[in-house]
Each structure stands twice: as structure tokens, then as C-alpha cells.
Amino acid sequence: MHTKNNRVRNILVVSLLVLATGISAGFYLSQPQTIALANSEPAQQSLSAPEKPADAVMLQDASKDVLSKTQNDITVEITSTKIISTGVEIGICYTTLDGGEWYPMPGHLFYGTYEIYPDEYEFTTETLADGKNTGTRCALVRYRIEDLSTITAPLEFSILRFYAPGREMYTPCQELQQRLDTNPKAKAYGLKAKCAQTTDGSISVSLIDHDKSVAKDKAIKALDEIAKGEVVGLWEFTITEIEK
Amino acid sequence: MKYRYVRILVILTLIFTWLGFRSSQTFAAGGCSGAACEGLDPGTMGCPATTAGTVKILPDGASTTMTRKSGTADCNAKWTRAYNMSGTSQWVAANLRCKSGISYPSCQFRASAAKIASSSTVGIYTPMEAFASTSTRSCAVVRGDPGPITTVPLGTANCTGVN
Numbered sequence: 001m002h003t004k005n006n007r008v009r010n011i012l013v014v015s016l017l018v019l020a021t022g023i024s025a026g027f028y029l030s031q032p033q034t035i036a037l038a039n040s041e042p043a044q045q046s047l048s049a050p051e052k053p054a055d056a057v058m059l060q061d062a063s064k065d066v067l068s069k070t071q072n073d074i075t076v077e078i079t080s081t082k083i084i085s086t087g088v089e090i091g092i093c094y095t096t097l098d099g100g101e102w103y104p105m106p107g108h109l110f111y112g113t114y115e116i117y118p119d120e121y122e123f124t125t126e127t128l129a130d131g132k133n134t135g136t137r138c139a140l141v142r143y144r145i146e147d148l149s150t151i152t153a154p155l156e157f158s159i160l161r162f163y164a165p166g167r168e169m170y171t172p173c174q175e176l177q178q179r180l181d182t183n184p185k186a187k188a189y190g191l192k193a194k195c196a197q198t199t200d201g202s203i204s205v206s207l208i209d210h211d212k213s214v215a216k217d218k219a220i221k222a223l224d225e226i227a228k229g230e231v232v233g234l235w236e237f238t239i240t241e242i243e244k
Numbered sequence: 245m246k247y248r249y250v251r252i253l254v255i256l257t258l259i260f261t262w263l264g265f266r267s268s269q270t271f272a273a274g275g276c277s278g279a280a281c282e283g284l285d286p287g288t289m290g291c292p293a294t295t296a297g298t299v300k301i302l303p304d305g306a307s308t309t310m311t312r313k314s315g316t317a318d319c320n321a322k323w324t325r326a327y328n329m330s331g332t333s334q335w336v337a338a339n340l341r342c343k344s345g346i347s348y349p350s351c352q353f354r355a356s357a358a359k360i361a362s363s364s365t366v367g368i369y370t371p372m373e374a375f376a377s378t379s380t381r382s383c384a385v386v387r388g389d390p391g392p393i394t395t396v397p398l399g400t401a402n403c404t405g406v407n
Contacts, residue, residue: 103299105306105329105364117305120298120404142298144400163364165327168286168293168312169274201366229365 069235073097073185076159076235079138082243087119087145090157090239096135099128099182100164100175100229107158107234109143111151119144131187155239164229172203176227183226189214191223203227274319281321282374283352286312291319291372297407302386304330309338309384311407312369313376320376323352326384327367333359334386337393340370341403343379348398348406351380355393381406 067078073095080091088109096102106118121141129135145151166175173195180186180193190211196204205227210219225231274281275289286293296313306329314321326338335356342351352370360366373380383396383403396402 101295103308103364106301108305117303118301120300122298123295161364165325165365165367168369169290 067237067239069237071233071235072231073134074162074231074233074235076237078157078237078239080140080243081155081157081239081241083148083151084142086142087116087148088143088151088155088242090141090143090155091124091138092141092159093136093138094159094162096126096129096137097183097185097231098164098179098226099130099135100179101167102137102162102164104139104141104162105160106141107160110156111154114145114150116143116145118142129182129184131182132184134184151242153240153242155242157237157239159233159235161230161232163231166229172197172201176203176205179226179229185222186226189219189222191219191226193223193227273317274314276319276321278316278320279374281314281319281372283371286314286319286321286323286369286372289319289372291321293318293323296322298404300382300384300402300404302384303401304386306330307334307336307384307386309382309402309404311340311380311382311404313407314372315376319372321372321374322376322378322380323370323372324382324384325367325369326382326386327364328360328362328386329364330386331362332388333361334388335391335393336360336368337385337396338368338370339383339396340373341381341383341398342373343406348381350396353396357392359388379406 069076074097076092076094078090079093080089082089082091090109092104094102094104104121106121108118109116119142121139124138124140126137127135141157164179166172170178176193176195180191188211190209191207192209194206194208198204205223207216207220207223210216274291276284276291281289281291291314293312293314296311299308299310301308307327308329309324309326312323312325322340324338324340326336328334328336337353337355339350340352341348352373354368354370356368360368381398381403383398385393385396385402387393
């Protein structure tokens with residue numbers, strides 16, 4: 001009788017331990033194992049899956065020549081131009097100078113006698129800047145046009161500026177520091193900055209050190225440009241071939 | 245020998261429990277997660293985020309609104325961000341709309357208490373809506389007088405698509 005009780009007790013203990021082991025293993029596996037940070041190794045990221053309008057029809061091949069313009073260290077390439085169900089969609093890829101979130105400001109689209117305001121854009125892929133190399137971000141810029149039959153080449157397309165707004169996870173000074181850490185020019189110049197947040201949410205930045213091979217004026221100018229988080233163009237393109 | 249399996253099970257339990265706590269402490273980013281983020285400020289909580297779906301360019305041709313999404317490994321939440329880039333100081337309101345049945349009623353809203361300067365770096369954002377998987381649209385209004393904005397309409401001119 002006593003032996004039987006011991007056996008039952010042992011079975012119960014082992015069962016409870018098996019259960020506890022299973023629960024603890026499940027707890028471990030349920031925890032997030034990775035975190036994506038902007039200053040991690042450069043990686044090609046798919047930002048979102050671009051939706052292809054159902055009734056986009058191909059009438060001719062895409063332009064074989066890639067249109068490209070470089071201003072203020074930023075190169076913009078036109079990767080595609082299509083007529084879609086809602087208007088015109090232009091694919092672009094552009095240089096990102098640091099690991100900030102760089103957004104484009106598209107200009108109006110001109111063709112014939114028409115002038116169209118930009119409607120929306122959507123990011124597709126990104127390679128982050130890492131302090132050694134600049135990054136690249138690609139997007140689809142869309143213009144809403146009601147009467148598709150009016151669309152004729154050439155299209156005059158432009159990007160007015162690029163800007164890097166602050167990210168919620170960083171204070172304004174942390175944002176600047178993260179961008180300095182991932183900016184190849186800042187690294188090459190050995191820029192070190194003192195940053196203070198002002199009451200209106202903006203920042204006051206001053207240079208405290210730089211590489212001696214770089215003139216102080218040049219270092220200050222580079223720091224000011226990075227702190228501004230905005231690069232003004234213009235990047236203008238005349239697009240002569242459109243996919244329909 | 246009799247207690248060999250018991251010892252192994254106890255050791256495995258302790259190891260997995262320790263690893264689980266270690267993972268959650270090391271990798272969770274942001275000061276809240278999921279339901280605990282509801283209604284909180286994403287900036288105050290330090291939530292990592294990316295822009296989800298499209299960035300809507302508002303009728304002035306420059307100002308924007310977008311949905312920000314913090315993944316399940318971070319704050320597991322969404323919110324709307326809006327920027328006045330019209331070139332002049334304007335009233336700004338951002339509005340997150342969350343799917344309910346077939347419609348998208350307002351779920352988070354924030355309006356500027358005063359006109360804010362045209363800026364590509366200083367915008368406004370709504371409090372957070374729990375869960376990154378929530379189907380949402382982001383809307384915004386950037387305009388001049390009269391006074392603060394109290395409502396933001398749902399329309400193609402001032403809202404993103406579903407994301």
C-alpha cells in the first residue's frame with residue numbers, strides 16, 4: 001500500500017515537472033528574440049508590399065535608360081513611370097545621408113497644359129546608412145488624375161526636398177546623435193556635437209570637436225546641415241516614356 | 245539514478261524560465277506594449293516605429309499625414325502623425341480611424357492648441373491605439389483660421405488608404 005502511494009506520488013511529481021518544463025519552454029519561445037534598430041548593420045528592408053492596381057495595363061516597355069540626378073550629395077533615380085487606375089505612379093530611389101527616416105517632398109507633375117498636385121507616396125525598400133556608406137530608400141509617388149486619356153509624354157516631375165523628421169523613440173538630441181553616428185561624412189570629419197533641447201522642442205547644436213584635417217568652418221557647416229535634417233533640391237526630370 | 249529524470253526536468257524548467265525573463269528584459273523596446281499603450285503618448289513611451297502604408301499629401305500639396313506602427317516586439321500599437329509643411333503657420337489636427345464593421349470611426353485624435361509653424365521636423369501625433377494589427381486609416385487637416393480644429397473628415401483628399 002505504502003509502495004503504491006509512493007509510486008502515485010512520483011508519477012504526480014514527474015507529471016508536474018514535465019508540465020512546468022513545457023510551460024517554461026513556451027514562455028521562453030514566446031519572447032521576442034530580435035529588435036530592429038536604425039543603427040544596426042545595413043540591411044535591405046522591404047517596407048511594405050506595393051499594391052499594383054488591378055487594372056494597370058502594360059502598353060509598352062519601361063524606359064531602358066535610368067534617369068538620374070545628383071544634388072547636394074543626394075542622387076535621385078527614376079525607376080519606373082506607369083499609368084495606373086487612379087493616375088500616374090512614378091518609382092524613385094534616393095540616397096539617404098544617414099540612418100534617419102528620410103522622406104521626399106514631390107513637386108507638381110506637369111504635362112501638356114496640366115499641373116497636378118502630388119497625392120501620396122509609399123515606401124518599398126530601404127538600405128540603411130551605417131556610418132561607412134550612405135543608404136538608399138525607394139518609393140512610389142502617385143498623382144491622382146481623373147481623366148487618364150489626357151496623360152501624354154513628356155511628364156515634368158521633380159523632388160523639391162528631402163527631410164528627416166524626428167522619430168518618436170528618440171528625444172531630439174538622441175535623434176541627432178543617432179544620425180551623426182550613421183552619417184559617413186560626420187564620421188569622416190570626426191564630428192562631435194553638444195546638443196541641448198529648447199523649450200519649443202527644437203535643438204541648439206554646437207561643434208565641440210572635429211578631425212584636424214578638416215577646416216573648422218567646413219566642420220561647422222557639415223554639422224549644421226546634418227542638424228537641420230533637410231536637404232533642398234531641386235531634382236527635376238523630363239520623363240518621355242510611360243508604361244500604360 | 246531514481247531521481248535522474250526529476251533533476252533533468254527541474255534544471256530544464258529553471259533554464260527556460262531564466263531564458264524567458266532574460267529575453268523579455270533585453271529585447272522589449274518601448275515603455276509599454278499592446279493594451280497597456282492604449283491612449284498613451286508614443287514619444288513619452290519611446291516607441292520604435294515605422295511608417296505603415298502610404299504617406300498622404302494633403303490638399304495644400306506639401307503637408308502630410310501617415311500611420312505610424314510599432315511592431316509586436318516593441319509597443320505593438322499604431323498612431324497618426326501629421327506635418328504642416330504649407331509654408332505658413334497653421335492649425336493642425338491628426339486623426340487615427342480604426343476599422344469597425346465596414347466603417348472607420350475615429351479612435352484617436354489630437355489637434356494643435358495653437359497654430360504651429362511650417363516645419364518638416366516638428367509635427368503632431370495622436371495618442372496610441374493598441375495593437376499593430378488593427379486595421380486603420382490616418383487623416384489630417386492643416387488649415388488657417390478660424391480657430392482650433394475639432395473634427396477631421398474621412399475622405400480621399402485628407403486620409404491615407406487602409407493600412
